[in-house]
Amino acid sequence: MTYSVIEKQKINGVDLSFSINKQTNSNKPILLYLHGEPGDSCIPLTQKFNSELEKEFIFVNLEQRGSGLSYYKFSDSSKLSIEDIVNDIFVFINYLLKRFNQEKVILVGHSWGSVLAIKLIQNHPEIILKYIGIGQVINMKKNIEYQQSFLKEKGVAEKIINFEDEKALIADSLSLTRLIVKNGGSLYKQTNYSKLIFPFLFSKSYSLKSLIHRVKGSNQSIQYFWKELMDINFEEIDHFSIPIYFFEGRHDYHVSSEMVNEFSKKIKSSVSLVWFENSGHFPQWEESQKFNQCIIDICIHNDC
Structure with missing residues (x-):
């Protein structure tokens, strides 16, 4: 097993932390991972479950501004947006x-990170070789309908969402997501996130202060970006200028994998959908061995 190290780089006036292979071979392809939620930094998880990728790639996990090891308190005057x-x-x-004298990166985006990735692909496809979307967001408002349908099948009373009031929207949609988790629609066959919490508690990369910052960073990122995130709708896209791969958990009701299935059928450019039969919203950690091998097969051996 290989282990990444933590580095910092000032980007747009902010120190951003990221994990990267030790003694990196600059000839390896660059694989950049974008975390989800927003604010759900995850270096301890990729270090535990995805270190195999460090053998084949310059594997980088960026903790976005205000999140985790890149935490700082957003000012009241901040007008941050998804585009920032x-x-x-x-x-x-x-x-x-x-730094590595290369022309393109391979991009991996999970959940909220998949929103950032699609927007980046739309703006700057020239710097991206391939894209792998996990728990891909397509239409956030429609996703609530899928969540409600799943809970109805589970016999859970419908959760009313107030789309008109921003604070109520955040509270209502997060409450709905907690019900998804509790009923096994996020982590397959699990009703809590214990599997994803323990790696942080035993991580050499995260101190107690870092853990506190992660919670604070997640909370503030949700407050700043959730309303804009709820307006995301990529359904009108039918073409990408780079190869696209969707890695989807068959049992993902957190961000509906069925919606991704329907979306992928409309894409006229190169697109592949890889199913993870024993996963929900986190196949990169629920079926990490298969996930890592699929990444290597697609990006190194050109075999999907």
Whole structure:
């Protein structure tokens, strides 16, 4: 097993932390991972479950501004938007390309990170070789309908969502997601996130202070970005200028994998859907061995 190290780089005036292989071979392809939620930084999880990728790639996990090891308190006057985070990633990618004398990166985006990735692909496809979307977001408002349908099948009373009031929208949609988790629609056959919490408690990369910052970073990122996230709708897209791969848990009702299935059938460019039969919203950690091997097969051996 290999282990990454933590580095920092100032991007758009903010110190951003990221994990990267030790003694990196600069000839390996760059694989950049974008975490979800928003604010759900996850370096301890990729170090535990995805270190196999460090053998074949320059594997980088960026903790986005205000999140985890990149935490700082957003000011009351901050007018941050999704495009600000996308621009951070664009600048960071160019830093990596210059550092390793390469022209493109392979991009992996999970959940919220998949929103950032699609927007980046739309704006700057020239710096991305391939894209792998996990728990891909397509239409956030329609996703609530899928969540409600899943809970109805489980016999759970319908949760009314107030779309008109921003604070109520955040509270209602997060409450709905907690019900999804509790009823096994997020982690397959699990009713809580214990599997994803323990790696943080035993991580050498995260101190107690870092764990506190992770919670604070997640809370503030949700407050700043959730309303804009709920307006995301990619359904009108039918073509990408780069190869696209969707890695979807068959039992993902957190962000509906069935919606991704329907979306992928409409794409006229190169797209592949890889199913993970024993996963929900987190196949990269629920079926990590298969996930890692699929990444290697697609990106190194060109075999899907």
